Amino acid sequence: MQHLDRAEPLWVSAVALIDAAGRVLMQRRPLGAVHGGLWEFPGGKLEPCEAPEVAAARELQEELGLVTAPTDLVPAAFASGRTDGRGDRPLIIMLFVCTRWAGTPEPQAGASVGWYGPTQLAALAMPPLDYPLAEGLLKILQASAF
Numbered sequence: 342m343q344h345l346d347r348a349e350p351l352w353v354s355a356v357a358l359i360d361a362a363g364r365v366l367m368q369r370r371p372l373g374a375v376h377g378g379l380w381e382f383p384g385g386k387l388e389p390c391e392a393p394e395v396a397a398a399r400e401l402q403e404e405l406g407l408v409t410a411p412t413d414l415v416p417a418a419f420a421s422g423r424t425d426g427r428g429d430r431p432l433i434i435m436l437f438v439c440t441r442w443a444g445t446p447e448p449q450a451g452a453s454v455g456w457y458g459p460t461q462l463a464a465l466a467m468p469p470l471d472y473p474l475a476e477g478l479l480k481i482l483q484a485s486a487f
């Protein structure tokens with residue numbers, strides 16, 4: 342009999358911004374934060390009753406000052422695990438691909454961003470669930486014309 346987990350999952354939306362050269366924007370978490378210094382896809386937690394695409398667009402605006410339309414966010418991959426740091430609950434991260442946005446990424450204090458090609462992306466140090474997300478993304482990028 343499987344153990345029933347009664348903790349509410351934490352739902353997170355994340356975005357792979359792809360530029361004209363096929364590079365992916367990654368964000369480095371501030372040192373001292375949970376997963377400090379690691380590279381992740383920009384994004385964040387869904388607010389109550391918020392649709393994943395809407396959360397993803399909101400997080401891009403809040404974290405990087407970028408404007409995107411939720412309709413320009415294409416579902417690409419998801420990863421499931423458990424939260425690290427504070428608490429221990431199921432964690433589900435939904436990754437979208439986006440090739441159209443307005444603005445130049447401006448990371449918040451302590452964070453930084455970089456554009457990475459597929460080989461570089463695979464070699465970055467990331468939080469645990471960003472690895473399967475990156476793997477899923479790279480398969481999609483290989484198979485498509487993004």
Ligand SMILES: Nc1nc2c([nH]c(=O)n2[C@@H]2O[C@H](COP(=O)(O)OP(=O)(O)OP(=O)(O)O)[C@@H](O)[C@H]2O)c(=O)[nH]1
Nearest residue numbers: 353375381384385386423424425426432468469470471
């Ligand atoms: N991207 C990513 N986030 C993870 C992983 N594991 C894990 O617990 N998280 C947590 O998922 C949450 C992502 O939401 P967020 O991006 O809005 O969080 P945040 O940096 O503002 O930090 P916060 O939790 O202090 O508000 C964070 O609490 C982060 O620590 C993982 O493998 N990848």
